[in-house]
Amino acid sequence: MSKINVSTPVVEIDGDEMTRIIWAMIKEKLILPYLNIDLKYFDLSIQSRDATNDQITVDAANAIKQYGVGIKCATITPDEARVEEFGLKAMYKSPNGTIRNILDGTIFRAPIICSNVPRYVQGWKKPIIVGRHAFGDQYRATDMVIDQPGTLKMTFQPADGSAPTEHTVFDFNAPGVAMGMYNLDASIEGFARSCFNYALSLNVPLYMSTKNTILKKYDGRFKDIFQRIYDEEFTVQFTTAGITYEHRLIDDLVAYAIKSDGGFVWACKNYDGDVQSDVVAQGFGSLGLMTSILITPDGKTVETEAAHGTVTRHYREHQKGRATSTNPIASIFAWTQGLSYRAKFDDNVALESFAKKLEAATIGAVEAGQMTKDLALLVGPQQKYLTTGEFIDAVAAKLA
Numbered sequence: 001m002s003k004i005n006v007s008t009p010v011v012e013i014d015g016d017e018m019t020r021i022i023w024a025m026i027k028e029k030l031i032l033p034y035l036n037i038d039l040k041y042f043d044l045s046i047q048s049r050d051a052t053n054d055q056i057t058v059d060a061a062n063a064i065k066q067y068g069v070g071i072k073c074a075t076i077t078p079d080e081a082r083v084e085e086f087g088l089k090a091m092y093k094s095p096n097g098t099i100r101n102i103l104d105g106t107i108f109r110a111p112i113i114c115s116n117v118p119r120y121v122q123g124w125k126k127p128i129i130v131g132r133h134a135f136g137d138q139y140r141a142t143d144m145v146i147d148q149p150g151t152l153k154m155t156f157q158p159a160d161g162s163a164p165t166e167h168t169v170f171d172f173n174a175p176g177v178a179m180g181m182y183n184l185d186a187s188i189e190g191f192a193r194s195c196f197n198y199a200l201s202l203n204v205p206l207y208m209s210t211k212n213t214i215l216k217k218y219d220g221r222f223k224d225i226f227q228r229i230y231d232e233e234f235t236v237q238f239t240t241a242g243i244t245y246e247h248r249l250i251d252d253l254v255a256y257a258i259k260s261d262g263g264f265v266w267a268c269k270n271y272d273g274d275v276q277s278d279v280v281a282q283g284f285g286s287l288g289l290m291t292s293i294l295i296t297p298d299g300k301t302v303e304t305e306a307a308h309g310t311v312t313r314h315y316r317e318h319q320k321g322r323a324t325s326t327n328p329i330a331s332i333f334a335w336t337q338g339l340s341y342r343a344k345f346d347d348n349v350a351l352e353s354f355a356k357k358l359e360a361a362t363i364g365a366v367e368a369g370q371m372t373k374d375l376a377l378l379v380g381p382q383q384k385y386l387t388t389g390e391f392i393d394a395v396a397a398k399l400a
Contacts, residue, residue, distance in 0.1 A: 004350045006037040010342055011063045014043050015073030017310035018318060022328045022388060023073040029396045031335055034354055040067060044095055046076045050088050057095045061102035064303055068345055071338035072099070072305040073331065093139070099303060100134035104187055105296040106194035107132040108265075109277040109307055111284035112291060112333060114366040118378050121283035126263030128280050129202070131195045132273025133188070134294055139270055141181035146172050154180060188222055190297030192229045195267040196245070197299070200234075205243050208267040209250040222269060223247050258283075277307060286374055288327030293337055300345075304338040306330040323387040325373035332362050332395070361398035370394040 012027075014020060031037075042060035049056060064070035076082060077094040100107070110129040146152065152169040169178065192208075199206035208226050210219035230238070230245050238245055248256070250272060257266065257280075268276055281290035292307035307330055314324040336355040343352035366375060369383070376385035386394065 003034060003036045004348075004354055006035055006339075006342060006346070006348065006351055008069075008342065008346050009038040009040050009067050010338060011060065011067055011070035012039040012041050013060050013070060013072040013075075014041065014045065015075040015310060016045050017074075017076070017312055017315035018324065018326050019074040019306060019308075019310045019331060020045065021315070021318060022326060022331050022392075025389065025392050026328060026332055026335060029392055030332065030358060030399065034399075035339075035351070044073075044075050046078060046082070046086055046088070046092075049092055049095065050086065050090075053089065054092045054095075054098070057098045058102065061099040064099070064103060065301055068301055069338050069342045070099075070303040071334055072096075072303060073334070074306045074308060074310045076310055096305070097139035100294060101136070101140055103294060103296055103301055103303060104135050104190065105294040105301065105303070106191050106198075107134050107273065107277075107292060107294045108198055109273075109280070109290055109292045111281060112289040112329060112363070113284065114289070114363055114375075116367050116369075116379060117285040117289070117375055119284050121258060123259065123261055124284060125261045127284075128257060128260075128262045129198070129204075129265045130273050130277040130280055131191075131198060131206075131265050131267045132277060133191045133268065133270045135187040135191070135270070136183040137181050137270035138179075141179050143177065143179040146176045146178055148175065149173050152178050183218075183221075185221070185225065188225045189229060191267070192226045193233070193297050194295055194299075195226075195265060196230065196234045196238075198295070199243065199245075199265040200237055200241060202265065203241055203243060205264045206238075206245045206267060207253055207256075207264055208245070208247045209253040209272065210247070210269065211250055213249060219269070226267070281307065285378055286327065288330050288372075288374055290330055291333045291337055292330075293341075302338065302341040304334045304341070306334050323389070325385050325391075326388045327372040327374050328388055328392060329362055329366075333359065336362075358395075358399055361395050364398050365391065365394045 040063055042056060044057060075095045078088055078091050083091050108129055108131050110127050149172050151171050154167045154169050155164050157164045195206055210222050212219040212223045281287045287308050290307040292305045294303040311326050314326045317324050336359045339351055340355040370386055372391050373385040376383040
């Protein structure tokens, strides 16, 4: 079988721990045997990020902007324990957050549905796609520890030299913590357009959730911008398609999502989308069964990734020389989704067909009873399971 030629490079971003091990296996057995592809490689392991003072993360994001498609492995976001474990120079910010802020796109996360994997939320029949804003908020916040009594103030100094605006945030009478965060109208507008266009492409309703009853100005801004863009740009298209848009309080929408049968796009602010996408993934069966695609508002730049962490517990077993049964499906779909967009941008029919075949082979393996331990536990006590390597081999066999 001759290899498929991929004319435009793809940015490959390597990661950490168990997902890094899986990433190499996927590339070796499921990607490189079938494609002639120029992968612009960036090592975003925690060691590499520390050695470059995290400049490599910025370089990777700019490379994605240059080539249009990036495919990313899961990476470590260090906490105090990780700083000590690796002897890091600093507690670096989330590499995902850094990349997302540079690309300024919307992340769409959708469940990967296998017919034989039971769902915790049994009423869900159709996918719920979480559209997560990928700019600002907690992921670029300035936070601080207050170690003594005092007054915290927030000041805005206009660039035109006019008088500053000052607000007293809190009078501390004892130690505590504080945080300031931000967003931009232009980014929220891009988020809105991405969500409206994505819902139209799937022909499903769009719901947008905030807590504007509490954050009247901050969340209210999201609500108002979404409504304005819908009224000015999308009302006719949604009406013609027979779908609807609605803003709801997040607590109301959480309740609605649980009792619904699915089948909608859920637009969430940055942190809300991080949490709710995990809820949706687990509700459909597993955190390992979730796609994650970041799309810029103009639709011309895409980054795909595995939506879960680096699976540290399994990596510790791997370091001891023990075989693990770690679910690689989200990492496989990071590759297939990224390649699908490369195919779309390049009008490469053969590449698009390959990506679909690899996804079908992956789901087909699970539905044939070949799966990792996490899924086998969902299916039932009689279900046998494979190691990570055995599962990837099973997918490779179906693909071949």
